[in-house]
Amino acid sequence: MKKEQFIKELQKLDVKNKDVITLYNEISSLAMQCAGDITPTEGKRNAYYLSMEFLIGRSFYNNLMELGVLAQTQKILTDKGVDINVFEEIEDAALGNGGLGRLAACFLDSAAGLGLPLHGYGIRYKYGLFKQAFKNGCQVELPDDWQKFGDPWSIRRAGEKRVIKYADMEVTAVPYDMPVFGKRINRLRLFQAEGSEEAQKISEYLYPADDTEEGKILRIRQEYFFSAATVAELLENFVKHNGGDFNNFPEYNVIQLNDTHPVMAIAEFIRQLTSDYKLAFPDALRIAKNTFAYTNHTVLPEALETWNEEYIRKILPEIADIIVELSLYAKREQAECGSAEAEEMAIYKNGRFYMANLAVYVAKKVNGVAKLHTEILKSSTFKAANKIYPGKFQNKTNGITHRRWLELCNVELCELIDSAIGTDWRGNISGLEKLNGCTEKFAEQFTAVKAAKKHSLLKYIADKEGIKIPDNFLVYAQVKRLHEYKRQLMTAFAILELYFGLKDGTITDFQPSVFVFGAKSAPSYKRAKAIIKFINEIASKVNSDPETSGLLRVVFVCNYNVSYAEKIVAGSDVSLQVSTAGLEASGTGNMKFMMNGAVTCGTMDGANIEIVELAGRHNNYIFGATVEDLTAVKENGYNPADYLKGAAGRAVETLVDGTFSDGGDGSFKELYDSLLTYKDPDNYFVLLDLNSYVKSLLQINSDYKDKKSFAVKQLNNVANSAYFSSDRTIAEYSREIWELY
Ligand SMILES: *Cc1c(COP(=O)(O)O)cnc(C)c1O
DSSP, X not given: OOHHHHHHHXXXXXXXXXOHHHHHHHHHHHHHHHHOOOOOOTTSOEEEEEOSOEEEEOOHHHHHHHTTOHHHHHHHHHHTTOOGGGGGGSOOEEESOSHHHHHHHHHHHHHHHHTOOEEEEEEXXXXXXXXXXXXXXXXXXXXXXXXXXXXXXXXXXXXXXXXXXXXXXXXXXXXXXXXXXXXXXXXXXXXXXXSSHHHHXXXXXXXXXXXXXXXXXXHHHHHHHHHHHHHHHHHHHHHHHHOSOGGGHHHHEEEEEESSTTTHHHHHHHXXXXXXXXXXXXXXXXXXXXXXXXXXXXXXXXXSOEEEHHHHHHHOHHHHHHHHHHHHHHHHHTXXXXXXHHHHHOSEETTEEEHHHHHHHHOSEEEESSHHHHHHIIIIITHHHHHHSTTOEEEOOOOBOHIIIIIITOHHHHHHHHHHHOSHHHHSGGGGGGGGGGTTTTHHHHHHHHHHHHHHHHHHHHHHHSOOOOTTSEEEEEESOOOGGGTHHHHHHHHHHHHHHHHHTSSOSOOOEEEEEEOOOOTTXXXXXXXXXXXXXXXXXXXXXTTTTTTEEEEEESSOOHHHHHHHHHHOSEEXXXXXXXXXXXXXXXXXXXXXXXXXXXXXXXXXXHHHHHHOGGGSEEOSOOHHHHHXXXXXXXXXXXXXXXXXXXXXXXXXXXXXXXXXXXXXXXXXXHHHTSSXXXXXXHHHHHHHHHHHHHHHHHHTTSHHHXXXXXXXXXXXXXXXXXXXXXXXXXXXXXXXX
């Protein structure tokens, strides 16, 4: 970065009569010009991260921070009469859905920060994840036209476009490069589909509706589109820089598949090697086996991708042939297995392709994203494969980049940390552990920092949502995608129990509290949408009740995204991480809260387990059934109605007793039935854990009375959060999978 030049040009910049978007584009372009080019990587081993999602968020502040000019930019703009916060008008680039996409963005940040050559490859969607609005408390989706603010952080590389062929059409893939700044400059390359109207559709939407054949085929086109463009580029570059002996390809390239969405890249890699470069199939397969690695992100059966062979054959016949061929090779290799095991590992059965099994077969390493999740992969989901491929499965507990999730979003806390332990931790995050020696000493100052961040959060919520919450409230937050397994509904019931308890006097001595929700539901996920509506109904009732509104409030923030998350994690006291044990692969929201000093109120699931292992169970609040408990409960036959006695029953009955209205669509009754009357009711064990959840929330509430000791708990979480920096995660991937040097 030519800092001096940037500063000089910025000082000269005329800001008069320019709107925010113009200024945003001019300042960003200036930074891009001064930043320099992507660091060359020829002759070295590079890692490539293929992902359908990159949930980048806002680039402006983060990039200026990475380039080391954020503070100066703020000052220069202030002198010119421009408040740097005006750029919050620029909306997020939400080219992802949730955790998996945000992880990809954090990984790129950490790799650049550590000076490792890791490059992202994905799709440049015209519209990102929808913008959420509420109408009568229900979610409505609006298109997210993120490019309307301009895209000054991307460079179009028209000279490097290439044609992607399907049986029925040709599409041009045009790369756009976003530099990722750090110790080196890495590349996030997103491909845009160009050509006919049909062709352009491929990069129009993130996750187009796939409930029809047409929708499914579009999804397959998308997955193939960026996989094929990436593979073609890597093979071509290899020939250009490293000669034509593909046996050496894995020396220079490793490809990490972020979940199964890019698994088509394996088949395409073999297709290009055999058709375009004339290698024999077994040779191509051997090279693929030394090149690819695969990350699994979920054990929910409905999320493990399978494709109808017919659909793939229709638009990509050669790919279908290769997958069938791969399944035969796999079967031969796995011949010693029993038939149940063979069935479990099958890549091709009953006319369907099993993409996770394909990935597991070819990948040199397969990793889960938290200790418990990896154990579940090894002992259950991929049990047979783990047996015949010992050493293939590894754990890589997720992380978050502490640059965005601490240094950018909580400048005040960082300054306090500096004053306590010096600034070395900023260069090497493990230095944060030094805080462990002085959490008592800095508790009071921490309370002041938390109060300031809470004040900004609550002010932001008041401006945005029109709901005013006093600064002295204890803030509980549950922000994440809306899904039944994440159990926002359980929090809703818990709030109702608190509300009724406050009204009838069974709960006394209660510290004023607010529950903050943020979540988008998949547009076609009816039950999740009903939960949003239910929580909004609870919010209007609770907030407008003069008997309780001084003690309890509820707010469901609209359009939760990365930028909102930056404010919420910094300003909250309690992080609600209450998924059904065994179902949240890792979670990364939990880590963001921890690093900003919120205590975790959660189940023994995903990375929560590692959080309390490191920060101490006494500094957090663990409740509910464990994986082992649930196994026993299932064996004994679970009857949720057994858990409806007393307060819980009253809370659950509000779904059907007329307390709240679903607007007449029957969706609250349907929620009720899913918990109590359907076959296998309450699949996610909401009622089983509700009672202990409420107890845990009340314990927190009571502990909060002693501000000092609560602050010590919170600071102990900060002090032990270094492990959850994605710098640690990336260092592990780099050493144990990618072997970058
Ligand atoms: C971190 C993050 C997530 C992931 O949250 P979980 O609680 O781990 O599910 C989802 N969405 C956004 C915007 C995030 O920043």
